[in-house]
Amino acid sequence: MLDNLTTRLARVVKTLRGEARLTEANTQEMLREVRLALLEADVALPVVREFVARVREKALGEEVAGSLTPGQALVGVVHKELTALMGGDLGPNASELSLAQQPPAVILMAGLQGSGKTTTTGKLARWLAEGGHTQGGRKTGRKKVLVVSADVYRPAAIEQLKTVAAQAGVDFLPSTADQKPEDIARGALDHARRYHYDVLIVDTAGRLGIDEQLMNEIRALHAILDPIETLFVVDAMLGQDAVNVAKAFNDALPLTGVVLTKLDGDARGGAALSVRHITGKPLKFVGVSEKLAGLEPFHPERMAQRVLGMGDILSLVEEAQKAIDVGEAQKLAAKLKSGDKFDLNDFRAQIAQMKNMGDMGSILEKLPAQFSQAAAQVDSKQAGKQIRRMEGILNSMTNLERSKPELLKASRKRRIAAGAGVQVQEVNRMLAQFEQMQGMMKQMKKGGLAKMMRAMGG
Numbered sequence: 001m002l003d004n005l006t007t008r009l010a011r012v013v014k015t016l017r018g019e020a021r022l023t024e025a026n027t028q029e030m031l032r033e034v035r036l037a038l039l040e041a042d043v044a045l046p047v048v049r050e051f052v053a054r055v056r057e058k059a060l061g062e063e064v065a066g067s068l069t070p071g072q073a074l075v076g077v078v079h080k081e082l083t084a085l086m087g088g089d090l091g092p093n094a095s096e097l098s099l100a101q102q103p104p105a106v107i108l109m110a111g112l113q114g115s116g117k118t119t120t121t122g123k124l125a126r127w128l129a130e131g132g133h134t135q136g137g138r139k140t141g142r143k144k145v146l147v148v149s150a151d152v153y154r155p156a157a158i159e160q161l162k163t164v165a166a167q168a169g170v171d172f173l174p175s176t177a178d179q180k181p182e183d184i185a186r187g188a189l190d191h192a193r194r195y196h197y198d199v200l201i202v203d204t205a206g207r208l209g210i211d212e213q214l215m216n217e218i219r220a221l222h223a224i225l226d227p228i229e230t231l232f233v234v235d236a237m238l239g240q241d242a243v244n245v246a247k248a249f250n251d252a253l254p255l256t257g258v259v260l261t262k263l264d265g266d267a268r269g270g271a272a273l274s275v276r277h278i279t280g281k282p283l284k285f286v287g288v289s290e291k292l293a294g295l296e297p298f299h300p301e302r303m304a305q306r307v308l309g310m311g312d313i314l315s316l317v318e319e320a321q322k323a324i325d326v327g328e329a330q331k332l333a334a335k336l337k338s339g340d341k342f343d344l345n346d347f348r349a350q351i352a353q354m355k356n357m358g359d360m361g362s363i364l365e366k367l368p369a370q371f372s373q374a375a376a377q378v379d380s381k382q383a384g385k386q387i388r389r390m391e392g393i394l395n396s397m398t399n400l401e402r403s404k405p406e407l408l409k410a411s412r413k414r415r416i417a418a419g420a421g422v423q424v425q426e427v428n429r430m431l432a433q434f435e436q437m438q439g440m441m442k443q444m445k446k447g448g449l450a451k452m453m454r455a456m457g458g
């Protein structure tokens with residue numbers, strides 16, 4: 001979903017590498033890419049405009065000093081705003097279904113024909129029956145669920161719900177095409193009360209387009225059932241049209257949430273980004289396959305991450321930020337500027353910072369999917385052990401040896417190796433790494449260490 005946004009953002013992040021801060025100019029360029037990506041994804045224009053304006057405002061105010069790269073800071077802003085756009089600003093549990101204290105909790109399903117209403121009714125029933133529902137983040141247990149169809153225009157629709165209910169393992173209340181939808185609703189409510197159902201889900205008729213009769217009918221059903229949840233089911237593949245339909249339903253009915261179906265077939269994903277903004281109602285579920293298991297509770301934060309294809313990169317950035325001691329890095333940079341040479345004491349300080357980055361394993365886990373393959377090849381325990389051994393070697397040296405590495409001849413190396421409990425070859429290997437680093441430092445003198453660290457982080 002929204003692959004273009006990911007690609008475009010990645011490109012901007014690369015061009016920003018090495019720049020010290022977010023400026024009017026480089027932010028402008030990034031915003032153009034974001035704007036284009038959103039339009040390509042078929043996000044509604046007013047949503048694009050407002051989103052870009054918000055990102056711009058936040059990005060320019062963003063303090064980049066602590067971040068590794070301005071590019072990452074920008075991605076961070078985009079991520080935050082995407083999350084908010086999709087309902088993250090409503091609170092962590094805004095996507096949860098509220099089920100009445102006094103059962104049965106009635107859920108009314110609304111939407112156009114073909115949107116996936118009946119399938120979603122079955123999916124939702126199964127999910128509730130299997131104990132998927134949470135309240136305040138906590139599971140509330142399995143529910144006793146009854147489903148009924150008030151679609152008297154298409155007998156096939158009633159049959160379809162019957163089949164789906166059987167697959168879902170929930171009870172189905174038969175209805176017939178010669179009944180009035182209002183009577184079906186009243187009968188179902190009575191039945192659900194009498195037999196102590198926790199939840200009653202009412203599937204309704206859809207039309208191919210929005211018409212007044214359909215709206216009147218569902219309004220009447222709403223009045224009879226007084227549902228705690230009125231879910232609007234919409235096909236993600238409609239793109240911008242999904243938003244128009246959502247708006248019409250939202251004007252006619254007090255919707256409590258939206259279910260976006262067929263997200264698996266929608267490469268652009270614009271509806272997911274627009275629908276909350278246009279209706280003001282939270283997305284509660286997404287349909288991700290035709291199968292009954294293909295329903296997922298919607299999490300704005302996770303969806304934003306999926307859109308950006310970046311795993312948990314933000315918390316990674318935060319962790320790395322914490323780990324790198326900016327003061328220490330600046331001291332080193334100042335030292336380089338003053339012409340002092342980079343010695344083994346500095347090398348030791350660098351290694352200590354690497355260790356501060358924490359358990360490499362936890363950092364690798366948070367890398368975006370693209371890197372996970374490479375990450376899997378790095379043995380993080382081994383890397384940690386390696387760092388500790390290098391520190392052991394450095395600690396076996398005298399201060400003089402660390403500040404004048406040229407003193408390290410064979411006999412001193414033997415003593416150091418013995419002190420650290422390693423072979424002499426390992427001391428040599430570490431010295432080679434040090435020389436490599438020293439060479440790099442010479443090159444970096446002009447740019448400064450902070451800049452190099454940013455480049456490594458990007």
Ligand code: GDP
Pocket residue numbers: 111112113114115116117118119120206261262263264265286287288289290294
């Ligand atoms: P209704 O007319 O609104 O009741 O729509 P249906 O429930 O009959 O669904 C219409 C079609 O969309 C069916 O072929 C479903 O299998 C399919 N469908 C529904 N939800 C999803 C989904 O999340 N993903 C995919 N790929 N297909 C879906």
